[in-house]
Amino acid sequence: MIDIHSHILWGLDDGARDRDESIAMLKLAAETGTTDIVATPHSNHQYQFDYDLATERILDLSEATSGLPRIHRGCDFHLSLDNVQSAMQDPTRFTINGLSYLMVEFAETIIPTSTEEIFRLLLERGVTPVITHPERNPILQDSFKRLSKWIEMGCLLQITAQCLTDRFGKAAELSARALLKMRMVHVIASDAHDTQHRPPRLDLAREILTRELGSDVAAMLLEDNPAAIIAGREILVDAPEQGDSQKKWFHFWK
Numbered sequence: 001m002i003d004i005h006s007h008i009l010w011g012l013d014d015g016a017r018d019r020d021e022s023i024a025m026l027k028l029a030a031e032t033g034t035t036d037i038v039a040t041p042h043s044n045h046q047y048q049f050d051y052d053l054a055t056e057r058i059l060d061l062s063e064a065t066s067g068l069p070r071i072h073r074g075c076d077f078h079l080s081l082d083n084v085q086s087a088m089q090d091p092t093r094f095t096i097n098g099l100s101y102l103m104v105e106f107a108e109t110i111i112p113t114s115t116e117e118i119f120r121l122l123l124e125r126g127v128t129p130v131i132t133h134p135e136r137n138p139i140l141q142d143s144f145k146r147l148s149k150w151i152e153m154g155c156l157l158q159i160t161a162q163c164l165t166d167r168f169g170k171a172a173e174l175s176a177r178a179l180l181k182m183r184m185v186h187v188i189a190s191d192a193h194d195t196q197h198r199p200p201r202l203d204l205a206r207e208i209l210t211r212e213l214g215s216d217v218a219a220m221l222l223e224d225n226p227a228a229i230i231a232g233r234e235i236l237v238d239a240p241e242q243g244d245s246q247k248k249w250f251h252f253w254k
């Protein structure tokens, strides 16, 4: 499986606190079936995104864990004015592996009215926003209309693996399940911060998805779509004209 959202790089944000914890998180990810993980340190008002330090820590941790799992570069990007300006100048500093997908996280208290305009500018620049965990955001978790509009524009949705259990509360779980049922979810990731409370594990979510929606849906959300994202390729989408990918969705979601 491929995990596109994690805070495994120590000392850069509220994720891993030290190198040992980073290594323990990576080992746990590998042991539970994750072959590739994207390191996505925050870039918000609280934590400054340090591209060079992130790259250095990825190299060091990759060596320490012998590339199990493979670590990719990304960023948990907030839509502040400074961030958007920097991303418009050089999106590759923030996008996953410097390619076309950008993880976008919203504050829990406000969604800027300029959001659609920012998405439009990013999409025109060749950057596809991946909205992280809308199911945990009190404003977005039942704003299905707004989320569908973003998907229609070309954005993707990522939900949190632990929301399929009630780790983040009933409202987040219900929202995650509703989004899944409405086929509005493109990828599931851990958003791991440690080994205990928010671990880098996708195996439990895979069990639940396989039981409830079938193994092909689980593979799409945990393997196929995230594989496309880390490679900067188009994902399988839920649109009638998409041929095989649509058939795959329909078959398992009817």
Ligand SMILES: [Fe+2]
Binding pocket: 005, 006, 007, 040, 076, 105, 132, 191
């Ligand atoms: Fe995150």
